[in-house]
Amino acid sequence: MSKSTTLSLTPVQAIACCSPLAREPLSQDAAERIAPLLKALADPVRLRLLSLVASHESGEACVCDLNDAFELSQPTISHHLKVLHEAGLLERDKRGVWVYYRASASALAGLASLISGTAP
Amino acid sequence: MSKSTTLSLTPVQAIACCSPLAREPLSQDAAERIAPLLKALADPVRLRLLSLVASHESGEACVCDLNDAFELSQPTISHHLKVLHEAGLLERDKRGVWVYYRASASALAGLASLISGTAP
DNA sequence: CACGGAGATTGACAGCTGTCAATATTGACG
DNA sequence: CGTCAATATTGACAGCTGTCAATCTCCGTG
Numbered sequence: 001m002s003k004s005t006t007l008s009l010t011p012v013q014a015i016a017c018c019s020p021l022a023r024e025p026l027s028q029d030a031a032e033r034i035a036p037l038l039k040a041l042a043d044p045v046r047l048r049l050l051s052l053v054a055s056h057e058s059g060e061a062c063v064c065d066l067n068d069a070f071e072l073s074q075p076t077i078s079h080h081l082k083v084l085h086e087a088g089l090l091e092r093d094k095r096g097v098w099v100y101y102r103a104s105a106s107a108l109a110g111l112a113s114l115i116s117g118t119a120p
Numbered sequence: 121m122s123k124s125t126t127l128s129l130t131p132v133q134a135i136a137c138c139s140p141l142a143r144e145p146l147s148q149d150a151a152e153r154i155a156p157l158l159k160a161l162a163d164p165v166r167l168r169l170l171s172l173v174a175s176h177e178s179g180e181a182c183v184c185d186l187n188d189a190f191e192l193s194q195p196t197i198s199h200h201l202k203v204l205h206e207a208g209l210l211e212r213d214k215r216g217v218w219v220y221y222r223a224s225a226s227a228l229a230g231l232a233s234l235i236s237g238t239a240p
Numbered sequence: 241c242a243c244g245g246a247g248a249t250t251g252a253c254a255g256c257t258g259t260c261a262a263t264a265t266t267g268a269c270g
Numbered sequence: 271c272g273t274c275a276a277t278a279t280t281g282a283c284a285g286c287t288g289t290c291a292a293t294c295t296c297c298g299t300g
Contacts, residue, residue, distance in 0.1 A: 043257090043258080045258085072258095072259075072260090073259070073260055073261080075259085075260070075261080075262095076258070076259055076260070079258075079259085080258085094266095094267095096267065096268070097266075097267050097268065
């Protein structure tokens with residue numbers, strides 16, 4: 001593979017390639033692909049959003065419910081959901097006027113194995 | 121400025137208390153304790169630093185070696201190491217003039233189990 | 241003791257990020 | 271159609287963050 005400055009990997013794929021942190025030194029390239037994913041997670045509101053969605057009975061949650069769980073404006077919640085979605089941590093599903101989000105199990109598993117060294 | 125934090129939990133302990141993200145909705149309190157830990161990790165340079173230390177043969181690495189691995193100024197590396205240390209992800213050990221850092225296995229394991237849902 | 245080198249701290253600055261108000265877009269339904 | 275409700279987008283702004291140059295602290299050694 002040649003170096004490509006415009007590679008369009010989903011962030012989830014950015015992780016799949018890497019051995020755990022403690023296994024061998026992370027390359028600069030890998031680090032720069034992984035950091036945005038962690039950055040997406042590194043916010044209290046987004047952590048709660050992801051947890052709310054992931055722990056929801058049906059495995060998915062409607063934005064309308066999520067908005068009510070915070071004392072933040074609707075655009076702010078929408079912004080956080082967008083960040084999580086673009087990182088590949090949340091999957092979006094629009095049904096009619098409502099939008100449902102689902103947590104990406106593979107993304108979370110990938111992150112965890114990167115950090116702990118557990119094989120996926 | 122102020123060392124105002126009233127709670128004196130290490131960030132590692134901040135995690136130990138929580139069930140995995142997908143198990144039940146994270147409380148605001150828990151989210152605000154965990155986010156700083158992820159924030160410490162969510163930087164390409166710090167990811168590489170942690171990986172360098174964690175994957176080092178003896179389990180620890182001297183700052184002098186770490187400095188050489190980046191094209192960044194010494195104060196910048198020192199700053200990143202401080203962030204990782206204050207988050208509880210790196211342990212500091214000063215021996216004479218040299219300082220050695222060691223990765224905290226429990227912090228990493230805690231984070232991973234929080235994310236993936238694996239029991240600690 | 242004085243000097244030199246390892247690492248930390250300080251101060252400054254540009255760029256990023258979380259938040260809101262205002263507005264746009266989209267689909268259901270009369 | 272026209273209206274209404276659910277999300278998304280835009281623009282603005284304050285606060286945080288990564289970086290460097292300069293300086294400081296500490297310790298070993300001549």
